[in-house]
Amino acid sequence: MASDGRARRAITPDFEDWGAINQKEGKRLASKTELALSIRIFFAALARANRIGHAEFRKDELTGFLVTRRRDDAAVATPSRQQVWQAIRRAKELELLDDESRLRCLVLPIHLWDKGVGGTTCVEHGLGGRWSPPRC
Numbered sequence: 001m002a003s004d005g006r007a008r009r010a011i012t013p014d015f016e017d018w019g020a021i022n023q024k025e026g027k028r029l030a031s032k033t034e035l036a037l038s039i040r041i042f043f044a045a046l047a048r049a050n051r052i053g054h055a056e057f058r059k060d061e062l063t064g065f066l067v068t069r070r071r072d073d074a075a076v077a078t079p080s081r082q083q084v085w086q087a088i089r090r091a092k093e094l095e096l097l098d099d100e101s102r103l104r105c106l107v108l109p110i111h112l113w114d115k116g117v118g119g120t121t122c123v124e125h126g127l128g129g130r131w132s133p134p135r136c
């Protein structure tokens with residue numbers, strides 16, 4: 001994980017520090033074009049993350065998540081790969097994503113994420129298992 005230990009800070013939160021999010025709502029917020037792209041990427045990770053905080057995407061799927069759409073759902077603008085990469089880098093700087101995050105897998109910081117159900121693998125990071133299409 002993070003070589004500088006920033007994203008793996010030794011935090012021992014009490015259970016009362018934890019909450020839950022609605023992952024479908026996270027997907028909706030990832031498409032909110034009023035938000036900075038780095039924040040939208042964070043919401044995309046929250047929407048897709050498995051039990052170990054890995055959010056895998058098919059090739060160019062993350063970019064599709066971030067398309068700007070009109071009210072009638074027509075695509076208006078698609079961020080370039082470079083813009084998505086810059087936003088991932090910014091999300092890492094903001095400690096919203098772990099340094100291991102890539103275009104094909106966004107990784108939530110371990111001190112931020114826990115989930116009681118779902119997979120515990122990541123093909124992109126070589127954590128075993130076979131990639132299966134996510135439900136969102």
Ligand SMILES: [Zn+2]
Nearest residue numbers: 054105122125
């Ligand atoms: Zn991964």
